[in-house]
Amino acid sequence: MVSVVPLLTGGEDGQGDDKGGTAAASPSTAGDSPAAPSGSDEPPPGARVVYEGRTLKLRTPRSRDCVTSAVDFDKGQATTGDETRPDDAEIALQSCISFGLWVNASAGVSDTPVKTAQQCLEYANQGGLVSIDSYEQLREENPIKRGSTLCLETAEGRIVRAVVQEAQWTRLGEPSVEWAVDYTFKTTLWEQ
Incomplete structure (x- = not known):
């Protein structure tokens, strides 16, 4: 001894x-x-929660007018209106003569729960969620499904985990706006 x-x-x-x-x-x-734990399920060194459990809704405007709905995760808000532009946010839906889903960030989708900032960053860097420029293509590919998790790296270098709580499609039957879709996300934002 x-x-x-x-x-x-x-x-x-x-x-x-x-x-x-x-x-x-x-x-x-x-x-x-100390490097060994950083490879585990812990967030990257220095990552901190900016907000957690915030509900944000991305709603396609139900209108014949050209209107955009967008989510800016850095600001933690969703907006809809004539002045909202797809380039101003990480994810946007536009209802017009042609319809589009714009993804302006490194983004990936997981069908299983994502618990940490590090895991989410890995999914975001793998990509997979991309812009789609028509109702038919969006409906066919249906990249945002209820229960899935979107992971994004924002323009400001933050990491977003957006759990899809609702993905509701509605058939409007109007020639210029045949379909509409609402997405509800429960979001967490980390800052490195």
Whole structure:
């Protein structure tokens, strides 16, 4: 027992629970040990929650007019109106003679829960959610489904997890606006 005590107290890194055979050799690798947890399910170093559990709705305007609905996750708000432009947000829907879903961010979709900022950033970097320029294509591909999770990296470098709580399609039957869709997201925004 006397020979083990110097090994446990001799390390300046405070890693006294290392095995006796490696504690004496570990001071040079002690700086590497904090890197191991960052590869786990923990958020990246310095990531903090900006907001959590915020409900945002992306609604296609039910109108014959050209109107856009958009979600700006950095601002934590959804807007609809004549002055809303698809380029001003991470995700936008436009109802006009032609319909479009615009995705202006690195974005991916997961069918399983995404728990951390790091996991979400990995999904965002994988991509997969892209702009679609017609009702028919959007309806056929249906990239945003209820229960799925959208992960995005915003223009300001923040990470968004948007869980799709509702994806409701409505047939309007009007020539210029045959379909409408509403998406409801429960969102979390992390800042690195």
